Amino acid sequence: MHIVVCVKQVPDTKIIKINPKTNTLDRRSAPAILNPYDAHAVQEAVKLKQALGQGKISVLSMGPPQATEVIKKSIEIGADEGYLISDRAFAGADTLATSYALSKALEKIAAKHPIDIVICGKHAIDGDTGQVGPGIARRMDIPPITNVIEVTKFDKENRIILVKRKLTNGYEELEVQLPCLLTVEKEINQIAYSPLPNMIRAARYKPNIWSVGDLEAVDKAQLGLKGSPTVVGKMFTPPKLDGGKLLEGAVDEQVKQLIEVLSERKELLNVK
Amino acid sequence: MSEKFDVIVVGAGPAGTACAYLCAKSGLKVLQIERGEYPGSKNVMGGVLYRKQTEEIIPEFWNDAPLERPIVEQRFWMMDKESTVTFGYKGLEWAKEPYNNFTVLRAPFDRWFAQKGVEQGVLLINETVVTECIVENDKVVGVKTDRPDGEILADVVVLADGVNSLLAQQLGFRKELKPDEVALSVMEVINLPKEKINDRFNLEDNQGCTIEIFGDSTKGNLGTAFLYTNKDSLNIGVGTTLSSMMNAKLKPYDLLDYLKNHPMVAPLLAGGESVEYLAHLIPEGGFHSVPKVAGHGVVVVGDAAQLVNAIHREGSNMAMASGKMAAEAIIKAKERQDFSEASLNKYREALYESFILKDLEKYKDAAHTFEHHPQYFNDYVPMLNQAMSKFFTVDGTPKREKQKQIVKGFTGEKGTLNVIKDLYRAWKAVK
Numbered sequence: 001m002h003i004v005v006c007v008k009q010v011p012d013t014k015i016i017k018i019n020p021k022t023n024t025l026d027r028r029s030a031p032a033i034l035n036p037y038d039a040h041a042v043q044e045a046v047k048l049k050q051a052l053g054q055g056k057i058s059v060l061s062m063g064p065p066q067a068t069e070v071i072k073k074s075i076e077i078g079a080d081e082g083y084l085i086s087d088r089a090f091a092g093a094d095t096l097a098t099s100y101a102l103s104k105a106l107e108k109i110a111a112k113h114p115i116d117i118v119i120c121g122k123h124a125i126d127g128d129t130g131q132v133g134p135g136i137a138r139r140m141d142i143p144p145i146t147n148v149i150e151v152t153k154f155d156k157e158n159r160i161i162l163v164k165r166k167l168t169n170g171y172e173e174l175e176v177q178l179p180c181l182l183t184v185e186k187e188i189n190q191i192a193y194s195p196l197p198n199m200i201r202a203a204r205y206k207p208n209i210w211s212v213g214d215l216e217a218v219d220k221a222q223l224g225l226k227g228s229p230t231v232v233g234k235m236f237t238p239p240k241l242d243g244g245k246l247l248e249g250a251v252d253e254q255v256k257q258l259i260e261v262l263s264e265r266k267e268l269l270n271v272k
Numbered sequence: 273m274s275e276k277f278d279v280i281v282v283g284a285g286p287a288g289t290a291c292a293y294l295c296a297k298s299g300l301k302v303l304q305i306e307r308g309e310y311p312g313s314k315n316v317m318g319g320v321l322y323r324k325q326t327e328e329i330i331p332e333f334w335n336d337a338p339l340e341r342p343i344v345e346q347r348f349w350m351m352d353k354e355s356t357v358t359f360g361y362k363g364l365e366w367a368k369e370p371y372n373n374f375t376v377l378r379a380p381f382d383r384w385f386a387q388k389g390v391e392q393g394v395l396l397i398n399e400t401v402v403t404e405c406i407v408e409n410d411k412v413v414g415v416k417t418d419r420p421d422g423e424i425l426a427d428v429v430v431l432a433d434g435v436n437s438l439l440a441q442q443l444g445f446r447k448e449l450k451p452d453e454v455a456l457s458v459m460e461v462i463n464l465p466k467e468k469i470n471d472r473f474n475l476e477d478n479q480g481c482t483i484e485i486f487g488d489s490t491k492g493n494l495g496t497a498f499l500y501t502n503k504d505s506l507n508i509g510v511g512t513t514l515s516s517m518m519n520a521k522l523k524p525y526d527l528l529d530y531l532k533n534h535p536m537v538a539p540l541l542a543g544g545e546s547v548e549y550l551a552h553l554i555p556e557g558g559f560h561s562v563p564k565v566a567g568h569g570v571v572v573v574g575d576a577a578q579l580v581n582a583i584h585r586e587g588s589n590m591a592m593a594s595g596k597m598a599a600e601a602i603i604k605a606k607e608r609q610d611f612s613e614a615s616l617n618k619y620r621e622a623l624y625e626s627f628i629l630k631d632l633e634k635y636k637d638a639a640h641t642f643e644h645h646p647q648y649f650n651d652y653v654p655m656l657n658q659a660m661s662k663f664f665t666v667d668g669t670p671k672r673e674k675q676k677q678i679v680k681g682f683t684g685e686k687g688t689l690n691v692i693k694d695l696y697r698a699w700k701a702v703k
Contacts, residue, residue: 195420199397200275200303 001055001156003045003117004109006102006136007038007074009067010126018237025126034070036186037121039077043189044151044182045119046078051154056080056113060105062090062098068207075202076194082207083109089212092225095127099135100222104215106140111216116159118181122147130183137181145176146183277303279602280415280426281394282402282439284311284386286588287574288432290329290595291602293385296392298603303424304386304394305417307401312382316552318459319500319507320482321376322589329592330388338384340375340502341480342367345473349536351487352657356536360483367479375480375500375507377461404442405429405570411611412443412569427611428602429570432595435553437576445572446563451514452643453557455495455582458524459509460532462544466504472540473501484585487653489531493520494643497531498585499540506544508532511554513643524551556582559636565623566616571598579628583635583702590628597622634702641701647694655682 009032016030042059049055058081059074061067071082085105093101106115118137123130130146137144145163149171153162159178164171166185194202212218221227245261247254262268281292284306292304308314320343326333334342344367347360366372390396406414406423414425431439435454440446466477473481480501489497495512510524510531517524531537555561555578562579565572573579574591581590601619605611623629642648659678669677683691 193419196397196400196417196422196424197275199400199419200395200424203395203397 001049001052001117002058002113002115003048003055003119004058004060004106004115005038005041005045005074005079006118006120006132007042007059007061007070008035008121008124009033009061009063009070010035010124013125020237024235032066032069034073035121035124035126037123037125037184038070039073039121039191040186040188041119041121041182041184042074042077042079043191044184045117046192047189048117048151048154049078052156058083058109058113060085060102060109062086062093062101062105065209068209071207072202072205075205076198077191078194078198082205083210084207085210085212085215087211089220089223092228093223094228094230095129095131095135096229097223097225097227099132099139100219100227101215102132103136103139104218105210106136108210108215116178117161118142118179120181120183122183122185133181133183140179140181143176143180144183145174145180148182148184149188151182151188276414276425276427277301277395278426278606279303279428279430280305280424281430281432282415283432283434283574283576284308284396284398285315285382285432285434285574285591286385287576287579287591287595288430289382289385289389290592291430291432291573291599292394292396292595293329293389293392294596294599295602296389296394298599300603300606302389302394303426304389304396305400305402305415306386306396306398308398310383310398311386311396312379315378315382316457316459316550317378317588318457318498318509318585319375319377319502320373320585320588321381322373322586322592323371325589325592325596327370329596330385334369334371334374336384338376338380340377341475342371342478343373343375343482344475344479345481347481347483349483349485349487349489350653350656351485351489351534351536352654353488354535355657355661356485356487357656357660362481367476375482375502377502377505377507402433402439405431405439407443410568412567427569428605428616430595430598430602431570431572431576432574432591433576435555435575435578437572440563440572440576443567443570445565445567446561446578449553449555449557449561451518452639453555453561453578454514455511455554455556456514456517456524456551457509457511457554458528458549458551459498459507460528460546460550461502461548462506462508462541463504463547464506464541464544468543469501469504469506475501485531485537487649487657488534489537490516490527490649491520491522491530492646492650492653493517493522494639494646494649496585499537505547506541508537508541509550513556513639514553516643554582554587555580556639558582558639559629559632562629562632566601566613566620568613569611569616571601571616571619573598577623579632581631581635583638584631586631593626593628594623597626638701641697645694645697648698651686652694 011030012033017026019026045057057079059079060083062085120133134144147166149166150164247257278300279302281288281304296302345362350357401418402415405412483499485497493512493516497510500507573594579590580587598619605615
């Protein structure tokens with residue numbers, strides 16, 4: 001069983017600042033971290049490998065040389081191998097060009113060791129698009145199963161897995177034939193505290209770094225800025241919402257106040 | 273337990289990293305374990321890095337390290353409520369190579385320094401807490417961490433785990449720190465545009481200034497405050513011994529607030545944006561508090577060994593120098609394959625023969641003297657201010673008459689004999 005997890009290095013958006021002039025993220029203001037959803041993706045691969053009692057986990061990332069850090073982080077969580085595609089030709093890629101580049105790298109990985117499952121995070125916290133996972137699946141011609149919250153069954157014999165997908169009002173359960181691609185939600189697992197041997201292995205680990213020249217049959221026109229049809233029209237920080245009003249007093253008193261508010265401001269009752 | 277290292281270094285501050293760096297450079301297999309997210313993320317100091325001891329580990333580090341400003345001026349303020357007596361030295365020989373010392377921010381500097389170690393082959397792991405030393409037959413043979421499968425072995429364990437070194441305490445090398453052995457220091461980093469810093473402190477772009485503030489900066493308690501210039505921020509902080517703080521019922525953040533709003537200080541900070549608030553214990557017990565620093569398979573370095581000279585606010589240099597001496601002893605021990613206490617005692621000997629323990633010995637009674645005789649900060653600093661005010665105020669009094677009044681101002685209430693006693697005591701404590 002070969003599971004490949006796609007991971008991305010992102011600025012920690014919990015603490016990042018926004019440049020008020022350009023409305024873009026000031027990437028220097030926040031440390032780079034492993035995209036939290038991707039950490040859960042790696043953890044799920046580790047869980048599946050442990051449940052099966054065998055298998056191999058590879059992680060793949062695209063980014064500048066510093067992105068080796070997130071591969072090392074993935075090794076800490078329990079991945080076996082890591083690959084980074086890093087080249088100026090990839091720079092400025094949107095989700096279309098990114099999924100193309102990653103699928104080319106996956107082809108190369110698969111040539112050595114066929115891939116059974118690709119796992120991605122639901123989305124990256126810096127872009128929130130959630131398009132790269134499905135994009136890869138489409139290019140590899142395998143089913144994309146998004147927003148997975150649980151892998152309930154793994155039928156190794158018939159190469160079938162049973163998964164739960166999160167929907168707006170509940171979940172659906174799907175039976176999926178391998179190979180397939182999953183994108184995972186955070187609630188799929190808890191990140192385990194990595195064992196010390198993993199930490200030592202990660203500190204020592206040197207990821208495989210590939211440039212464009214290392215990939216086979218690449219159409220350079222589909223890479224980087226050139227291969228990215230996305231145009232950012234405008235960026236802005238949404239206005240802050242007005243704070244609410246807290247009703248206080250005894251319950252009866254609060255109910256009375258609430259009715260008053262609602263009768264005055266009928267627009268609050270219009271559910272859109 | 274699978275792997276065994278030559279050396280495990282616990283902690284990635286200046287002492288631990290200096291030791292790890294030099295051990296790895298000489299070919300030893302080194303594992304360095306840091307509890308923070310990255311080296312420097314939990315480390316705090318006022319901000320002076322000393323050239324000499326850093327250079328002995330990484331020559332010409334100033335070409336590469338994330339430094340703030342080379343310090344060209346050191347000022348000392350004896351501050352009263354609405355006045356200050358100031359003296360200092362500014363020399364432009366400190367503005368060029370090889371420099372004297374630098375202001376730094378610890379988070380970037382420690383991270384850079386640890387990375388230098390990694391380049392020498394140190395295996396660095398973060399976010400891991402060493403919970404205890406593994407002891408077999410009275411010999412330290414490794415450490416236990418808070419991680420699953422968390423035990424790991426080594427010939428020598430270097431305890432560079434900071435002022436509170438629980439590990440040295442567990443081994444019985446030292447007792448729990450007493451409130452008069454540590455200072456509690458709080459500081460803020462305040463962003464201020466470079467041009468404003470240059471104007472206010474009379475500096476050029478690549479020049480820095482340090483101000484040590486005594487007297488009212490601690491409301492007369494045993495301690496000091498500091499104000500250091502970074503590239504485009506200031507470090508301001510204040511610390512007193514924990515015991516003074518307890519006795520005077522001072523809250524450290526109130527003291528820092530008091531300092532920031534002091535009329536002598538506030539104009540220097542005006543318009544700045546406070547971006548970081550840090551607090552840390554500083555080992556100030558000096559000579560008498562230095563614990564056992566070498567045992568079977570273990571050495572203690574830096575703050576963990578209480579190596580701070582509070583009078584001269586030196587610490588990071590002692591940390592690095594002790595890390596270096598420990599590394600040299602470990603490298604020799606490795607050649608002999610003898611990691612016994614007798615073998616590692618070479619480190620202890622080196623430490624006691626060096627400036628570190630000599631300086632700590634020189635001041636061994638200083639803190640004690642000043643703590644038990646609060647008049648130095650409480651009385652003499654205001655008296656000095658009054659004397660200077662009197663001397664420089666032009667009011668038609670003949671100068672000889674003024675001098676008489678000033679002497680009287682010092683001896684009047686206390687009596688000449690007591691003043692002489694105080695002077696003698698202070699001189700004895702720091703001679």
